[in-house]
Structure formats: structure tokens, C-alpha cells
Amino acid sequence: xxxxxxxxxxxxMLTRCHQRLDGVMPELAAALANGDDEIVDESLAFLNGSxxxxxxxxxxxxxxxxxxxxxxxxxxxxxTEHRSHAGTIEALTSAWRRGDRRAATSLAAELxxxxxxxxxxxxxxxxxxxxxxxxxxxxLARSEMRARRPGGGRGLGRRRRARGRS
Numbered sequence: 001x002x003x004x005x006x007x008x009x010x011x012x013m014l015t016r017c018h019q020r021l022d023g024v025m026p027e028l029a030a031a032l033a034n035g036d037d038e039i040v041d042e043s044l045a046f047l048n049g050s051x052x053x054x055x056x057x058x059x060x061x062x063x064x065x066x067x068x069x070x071x072x073x074x075x076x077x078x079x080t081e082h083r084s085h086a087g088t089i090e091a092l093t094s095a096w097r098r099g100d101r102r103a104a105t106s107l108a109a110e111l112x113x114x115x116x117x118x119x120x121x122x123x124x125x126x127x128x129x130x131x132x133x134x135x136x137x138x139x140l141a142r143s144e145m146r147a148r149r150p151g152g153g154r155g156l157g158r159r160r161r162a163r164g165r166s
Contacts, residue, residue: 010062010141011130017054018119020046025112032105040096040104047089047111053148055082058122061144065137066129074125081118085111 008016024043031039059082063075088111095103130138 008142010057010138010145011127013142013145014054014057014062014130015123015127017050018123021051021115021119025108025115028108029105029112032101032108044089044093044096048093052086052089055086056148057145058082061141062126062130065133065141066126071126071129074121078118078122078126081114085114085118088114 024046027039028043028047030036031043059079063071063079066075068075088107092104092107092111095101095107
């Protein structure tokens, strides 16, 4: 599906979250190892905000568009994994807040491995199917997804931070 009027498509929005996740998880691991509390807090904010919202986007706006007969078992598996990931994020956040860096580090590593596998599965099997949906259907999904974002998806809720800090 192609972009209309320069806006991100639903698939591009999902892909962007996966790309951000690919950067956040190694940053989180490094920050836990190096004692950079600010990066840990920002990474956890991403996981508890954008990533959990991403799961809702998939489950409420995208998965229902796909054929249950073709993708039902995979969608059920992915949704179960979303619940597991959310539980790990909650445990990781809790460990961090109570000052248990060792538990937080272990949970972050577990989560990174699980999310990498999960993303690869979605991208290799579901993304091509999503990309083949008609433009009007994808536009509806995109509108629903944008409505879940602060400021209606216009970037008003996005936290920006400088990369490459020492």
C-alpha cells in the first residue's frame, strides 16, 4: 500500500515502532550496564507507552483485517506473546523502580530476545499480507492508530532526545 499525501501508512507506523525498538533495547541494556539512569527511564517510558500502544494497534486495528482462516493461529500466538511481553515489561519496570538492577538487567535481556523473535515473525509473515490490503482498509487502520497517539498522531506527544551522548 502506498502513502497518500505524504502521511505514514499503517504498515509504516508499525514498522517504525519495530525500528525504534531495535534501537531502544540495546540502549537499555547498555544503560543498565553503565548506570545511565536517564536512558533506562526513557527506554522504560518507550516500552510502557509506545510499545504497549503498538500491541493495541496490531490487535485492534490490524489483525482483524487479516483472514482468520489463513492467519488465525499465528495471530493468536502473537497476541499471547503480547501479553507475555507486557508482563515482562511490567516486571522489568517494577525491578527498576525498586532498585534491583540485576533483575532489571536479566528481564531486559529476556525481553530483547523475545521481542526480536516476535518482530521477525510479524515482519516476515504478516507484513506482506498487510501490505496487500486495499488502500481504503489501510487508511481506516491508520486513522484508528493515529487516534490512539497523543495529539492525534501529529507527534505532539513524542519525546525527543539527543542521540550519541557520552
